[in-house]
Amino acid sequence: MPGTSKLEARLTDLEQIARKKRLSEGQRFTVRHLAAAAGLPKETTRRWLIDREPPFNTESVWALASTLAEWSGRAITRQKIIELAELRRQDIVTxxxxxxxxxxxxxxxxxxxxxxxxxxxxxxxxxxxxxxxxxxxxxxxxxxxxxxxxxxxxxxxxxxxxxxxxxxxxxxxxxxxxxxxxxxxxxxxxxxxxxxxKEPRDANVSNVAPSALSSPDNSRVMLVGGSSFPHLTDLPAVSRNLAGLHDVLSDPRYWGISQGNCTVIENPLSAPKVVDALQDHAEAATEALIFYYSGHGLIGRSGDLALAVQDSKAFRSHLSIPYQWIRELIVESPARRKIVILDCCYSGTALDAMSAGAIGSHVAAEGTYVLTASPAHATALAPRDHAYTAFTGGLLEILKGGIPGAGPALEMEAIFRELRTRMAARNFPTPQKGARNTADKIPLVRNVAQVGEVIQYERY
The missing domain is CATH 1.10.260 (434 Repressor (Amino-terminal Domain))
Structure with a gap:
């Protein structure tokens, strides 16, 4: 970010004095020594000493500043440092x-x-x-x-x-x-x-205990797909995708979402039908909100992803559903767990467009997980001799068969890793994901492989 904040200037002054003082006293001034004295991860102190990037956490900023002040023999005010840290954080956000x-x-x-x-x-x-x-x-x-x-x-x-x-x-x-x-x-x-x-940025969060399944009564699911199109290629497997996912999510053995809380829209005529229904679900959900789309993915002039409907035509992305609309409704929902699954060509564009800086933006909100069938510039597959599309078929295989050793619930990260492995082994497009911190731990369904009940499924 252009310019230098007052916090960075203050920390730099303290560091210069501390460095000179320690060197004159024959003491070392390294990343390891500073990290140990401040009680911070080495990566955090390295980012400051090498990249001149102060910690984001205000307590971490104070730990760094107070250590530098102690080494330099200067007095600083905790309240002032915390105020400068918060102003810098707001500057970065803005x-x-x-x-x-x-x-x-x-x-x-x-x-x-x-x-x-x-x-x-x-x-x-x-x-x-x-x-x-x-x-x-x-x-x-x-x-x-x-x-x-x-x-x-x-x-x-x-x-x-x-x-x-x-x-x-x-x-x-x-x-x-x-x-x-x-x-x-x-x-x-x-x-x-x-x-x-308390934890480095590259810390492994796999030791976090799996969360309980979301309450079906307080959750909402929306499954949307296009299997036939007047102006685009038909995708008959999509119809079976919708039925297969609906059967799994509504089955109490896996989760048990009620019919009233799960909407299936096949071959929507235009964007308003989908957007209106999603808005109702997004506003009502307080636990989990799941949006799934399977069909044609189109790219508009601005490079944004659009989801095809009956009115859609090639090179006429304005006749489709702008993914931006879907994203906004999901982000604004009060649901604490949000899952977006996109089985369409160029679906990885949703991840490229989704960031406000550090990690691809639109999914950066806590509790949101986006799973896509392909990278941004790749197509998804719907093999003619398979019951389902390549991506959704693999997903259903995992949900129905479970993952041995993955715990009592199938969390999104475990599903993604298993799905990615299976797709690569079959030379299918590589699934992509967008997640933030604990979103990896969102549980989708029960892991039947863990509870000892493997339910038969139709292999695609």
Whole structure:
């Protein structure tokens, strides 16, 4: 991120003094020594000493700062360090959300157009917009957009008025909506990553006990698929995909979702039918929310994924369901566990588009797991001589047969690893995943291989 925060400057000053003092006293100043003294993982101190990246966790920041202060013989105030750490965290969240939503580059372009019309100064911007000086300074010096909605609108409006551009406009309304959504996701992601004080970032979380299955009564499932299309190739296996998944998820031996909480939509005519139904489910779910799509995946002009419906045509992605719509509804749902399964061509695009920075963005929210049939630029397979598509057939095989030694419940990460192995062995496209921390541990169904009951299934 452009610019240097006050926290980084403060830590750098302390480090320089501490380094000189320790060296003059014949003591060593290394990653290992600093990590041991501060009680931090080596990776955390290495990121600071080499990459100049302070820890995200405020307690970790204080541990680092207090150790440097002790070594340098300087006094620091805990409250001040914690305040600087929180401001830096908010700066990172805001900057990354601005980049991922397109607000930051669009605002830079708008500012450039305004500069072409007049001499644009921070002082005059503060006077004309009524914005706090610090907010304007953050934008001009570090390219951090205002965090407050009204302040951002005022800044955009001011630049637009000078540049002679229209505002508000549909394009800017979409950018702003994406910005606030990306901010919420980024805030969650940054809070989650604060666990480094007790555990390194590369720590293995496989020792976490498996969670109990989600309550079927408080969960919602939506299975959508396209098996026949007026303008695209028919995919008859998709019809069996939907029936197979519905049978597994509704069977009490595996999970037991009720008919009222599970909606199956085959060959939807247009996007509204799917989006309206998903919104109802997303708002009602408090435990698990599962969305599955099987059919044709299309790529729009902007490179975003679209899911085909009856109205869809090749090279007419606007007639399909923008995956962005699906993602927004899922992210905003109160459900604590969210699973998205996409069995379509180019489904990995959902992961590429999904990040607010560090890990591919749209799925970065805690408790969300996305499983796709193929990488972003690869097609999915529907072999003609198989009952199911390649991906869903493999998934059903695992859900029905279980995974020996995987515990009483099949968690998403275990399913992904087993599915990836089986697909590779059959020379099928490689499944992809997008998950954040504990989302790997989301249980989908009971592991019948563990409880000793292996139910017969139709091999695809």
């Amino acid at each position: 900057y990354e959300a601005g980049q991922s939503s397109g607000v930051t580059p669009a605002l830079k372009s708008l500012e450039g157009a305004a500069r072409g019309k007049c001499q644009l100064l921070q002082r005059s911007t503060v006077q004309e917009t009524g914005l706090p000086r610090g907010v304007v300074s953050d934008w001009f010096s570090r390219r951090i957009p205002p965090r407050d909605r009204d302040q951002l609108v005022r800044l955009v409006s001011y630049f637009a008025s000078i540049a002679g551009k229209d505002f508000p406009s549909p394009v800017w309304e979409l950018r702003l909506r994406r910005y606030w959504l990306a901010r919420r996701e980024a805030e969650v992601s940054q809070v989650i990553s604060s666990s480094e004080m």
